[in-house]
Amino acid sequence: xxxxxxxxxxxxxxxxxxxxxxxxxxxxxxxxxxxxxxxxxxxxxxxxxxxxxxxxxxxxxxxxxxxxxxxxxxxxxxxxxxxxxxxxxxxxxxxxxxxxxxxxxxxxxxxxxxxxxxxxxxxxxxxxxxxxxxxxxxxxxxxxxxxxxxxxxxxxxxxxxxxxxxxxxxxxxxxxxxxxxxxxxxxxxxxxxxxxxxxxxxxxxxxxxxxxxxxxxxxxxxxxxxxxxxxxxxxxxxxxxxxxxxxxxxxxxxxxxxxxxxxxxxxxxxxxxxxxxxxxxxxxxxxxxxxxxxxxxxxxxxxxxxxxxxxxxxxxxxxxxxxxxxxxxxxxxxxxxxxxxxxxxxxxxxxxxxxxxxxxxxxxxxxxxxxxxxxxxxxxxxxxxxxxxxxxxxxxxxxxxxxxxxxxxxxxxxxxxxxxxxxxxxxxxxxxxxxxxxxxxxxxxxxxxxxxxxxxxxxxxxxxxxxxxxxxxxxxxxxxxxxxxxxxxxxxxxxxxxxxxxxxxxxxxxxxxxx
RNA sequence: GGCCCGUUCGUCUAAGGGCUAGGACACCACCCUUUCACGGUGGUGAUACGGGUUCGAAUCCCGUACGGGCUACCA
Numbered sequence: 001x002x003x004x005x006x007x008x009x010x011x012x013x014x015x016x017x018x019x020x021x022x023x024x025x026x027x028x029x030x031x032x033x034x035x036x037x038x039x040x041x042x043x044x045x046x047x048x049x050x051x052x053x054x055x056x057x058x059x060x061x062x063x064x065x066x067x068x069x070x071x072x073x074x075x076x077x078x079x080x081x082x083x084x085x086x087x088x089x090x091x092x093x094x095x096x097x098x099x100x101x102x103x104x105x106x107x108x109x110x111x112x113x114x115x116x117x118x119x120x121x122x123x124x125x126x127x128x129x130x131x132x133x134x135x136x137x138x139x140x141x142x143x144x145x146x147x148x149x150x151x152x153x154x155x156x157x158x159x160x161x162x163x164x165x166x167x168x169x170x171x172x173x174x175x176x177x178x179x180x181x182x183x184x185x186x187x188x189x190x191x192x193x194x195x196x197x198x199x200x201x202x203x204x205x206x207x208x209x210x211x212x213x214x215x216x217x218x219x220x221x222x223x224x225x226x227x228x229x230x231x232x233x234x235x236x237x238x239x240x241x242x243x244x245x246x247x248x249x250x251x252x253x254x255x256x257x258x259x260x261x262x263x264x265x266x267x268x269x270x271x272x273x274x275x276x277x278x279x280x281x282x283x284x285x286x287x288x289x290x291x292x293x294x295x296x297x298x299x300x301x302x303x304x305x306x307x308x309x310x311x312x313x314x315x316x317x318x319x320x321x322x323x324x325x326x327x328x329x330x331x332x333x334x335x336x337x338x339x340x341x342x343x344x345x346x347x348x349x350x351x352x353x354x355x356x357x358x359x360x361x362x363x364x365x366x367x368x369x370x371x372x373x374x375x376x377x378x379x380x381x382x383x384x385x386x387x388x389x390x391x392x393x394x395x396x397x398x399x400x401x402x403x404x405x406x407x408x409x410x411x412x413x414x415x416x417x418x419x420x421x422x423x424x425x426x427x428x429x430x431x432x433x434x435x436x437x438x439x440x441x442x443x444x445x446x447x448x449x450x451x452x453x454x455x456x457x458x459x460x461x462x463x464x465x466x467x468x469x470x471x472x473x474x475x476x477x478x479x480x481x482x483x484x485x486x487x488x489x490x491x492x493x494x495x496x497x498x499x500x501x502x503x504x505x506x507x508x509x510x511x512x513x514x515x
Numbered sequence: 516g517g518c519c520c521g522u523u524c525g526u527c528u529a530a531g532g533g534c535u536a537g538g539a540c541a542c543c544a545c546c547c548u549u550u551c552a553c554g555g556u557g558g559u560g561a562u563a564c565g566g567g568u569u570c571g572a573a574u575c576c577c578g579u580a581c582g583g584g585c586u587a588c589c590a
Contacts, residue, residue, distance in 0.1 A: 122587090132516070138517090191519095196517070206588080232584055258520085260521085261520095322529075341521095346527075348527065350541055
């Protein structure tokens with residue numbers, strides 16, 4: 001493909017930077033996926049960096065969880081907090097001391113300033129300046145003249161405060177009237193007027209950087225060439241552009257791509273939507289250790305990683321053809337960031353299940369063996385014979401949209417049904433039919449070969465002899481073996497169940513039907 | 516409120532100035548199947564609105580409406 005190479009003219013390096021606040025939602029995984037595909041296409045590096053600059057929001061175990069999710073989805077980074085490269089450390093909390101010097105440099109160059117306002121000062125500022133036409137006043141060029149900072153205070157006052165260790169933050173000083181324009185790989189030219197933007201905090205009072213400073217410094221030091229992130233970051237892009245300009249030069253800035261949002265039924269997809277509408281929103285189950293709240297994951301819901309990747313890739317991208325099913329290799333070959341849409345995409349769970357169904361159908365019984373076995377075991381069904389399990393999977397996979405559907409579709413092969421759907425048999429049941437089944441057992445006992453076709457033939461033969469329509473006997477046989485009106489063709493079931501088990505189930509059912 | 520992004524069937528989308536606006540999910544009907552599905556065939560269904568530019572506009576421009584995002588010492 002025609003690749004617009006990074007101005008640094010180095011290898012392509014992309015990164016994903018989740019915050020360990022718990023859970024990894026659809027949008028997050030899609031960002032990783034696009035990063036991953038782009039890196040692989042260009043023989044580049046894919047980096048995982050952890051955004052943990054706000055320790056108060058850190059949730060124990062979230063980092064490991066993210067790694068587990070990426071592992072499952074097959075999107076393992078080349079450099080990550082657990083598998084380091086040459087640009088570590090990768091946790092921002094471990095990089096803390098790096099950021100201050102850049103913030104100080106900005107102050108020295110006149111692009112940023114110290115601000116000594118307390119949270120109460122800020123709160124008061126917001127209430128005094130709040131009006132009907134301005135519901136959320138910003139700390140901007142008009143307001144900064146009225147606050148306690150290195151612009152309003154004298155140099156000696158500022159020095160004294162700093163020497164005394166006064167709590168302070170460093171804010172960017174937004175230029176008065178400048179147009180910031182940059183190129184986005186998905187949306188083209190985007191521009192902002194700086195006079196409408198506020199003086200964002202770059203370095204917090206605890207010495208930690210905000211995302212704005214960290215993302216620029218890290219991307220520079222880690223030589224990131226392309227930066228993909230969600231559209232919700234677009235409004236703060238001008239801050240990052242300005243920082244690049246002041247600190248490292250625009251020519252070294254990565255190429256940006258702001259990905260469209262994944263929408264739920266009401267706006268940006270949230271984890272609440274999952275519980276509300278009954279579909280998973282995280283890659284894997286996530287239980288918040290503080291609240292014990294469980295958010296369902298695609299993996300546990302019964303999705304194959306191939307399907308998950310596939311449906312995610314198509315949520316906001318397509319290759320221009322009518323193809324919808326893509327393997328990882330095909331995605332790697334055909335994906336292009338330029339073809340990603342700029343509009344948000346609403347997530348449709350029905351379509352997601354369709355993708356999974358298609359992938360289940362594509363897979364062989366052998367490929368499905370391990371995941372299905374795991375699910376069955378989770379439901380107290382312990383298959384002992386892999387070959388047998390594989391045959392049952394092969395027989396029923398067309399009727400399963402989710403891996404969890406295999407529980408209902410195969411359990412009767414392993415556990416004889418106790419409760420039978422007698423209601424659908426009894427109304428048409430009679431002694432003639434009971435007689436037929438008793439005799440059919442004998443036929444089975446003498447069967448010369450045990451396969452579905454032969455079994456069906458002898459079944460029909462006997463029915464004709466007895467003057468009963470074979471069709472009227474098939475449903476009862478099914479209920480005898482399966483317990484209800486579902487499952488694959490009944491003689492295939494007989495074949496797999498075997499002579500002895502089939503006989504047993506007929507006997508059991510006859511006692512139920514005649515009551 | 517301000518700023519930014521967006522707008523093709525209910526949903527995901529194709530069509531980059533020129534066929535009757537194509538496909539998929541969902542829905543409906545029929546076929547297949549004496550179970551439930553799969554599968555097959557067909558059907559309902561869209562260019563937000565108003566102006567321009569052009570021989571010609573879903574496509575380019577402007578405006579309006581609507582939707583979404585951001586507006587924290589969160590990311």
